[in-house]
Amino acid sequence: MASVRVCGIDELVENQASRFVLEGVPIAVVKDSAGDVFAIGDTCTHGDISLAEGFVEDDTLECWAHGSKFSLRTGKPLTLPAYEPVPVYRVEIQGGDVLIDPSVTLTV
DSSP, X not given: OOXXXXXXXGGSOBTOXXXXXXXXXXXXXXXXXXXXXXXXXXXXXXXXXXXXXXXXXXXXXXXXXXXOEEETTTOOBOSSSOOSOOOEEXXXXXXXXXXXXEEEEEOO
């Protein structure tokens, strides 16, 4: 599968997650204060909770329900109760558009 346009980069709010569903795959997309864009699986591995409803701090996304923090770069949980990582997706910016391929996860 090829990369899919998710949104325009200007549509993303800095340090806030946005939820998108691409080909049935829920993905949380975050633009940090440096302007870098990250895409990780939107479902907390501790519970069936949308991470996009959580809190962005530096390069982490915190689940609002139980406080697990996930690295936006690696998908790894940095705090309990989650201990399983979420998938991370490659983000491409082309002509101001954010593109993601939901069928390809990065291993870091």
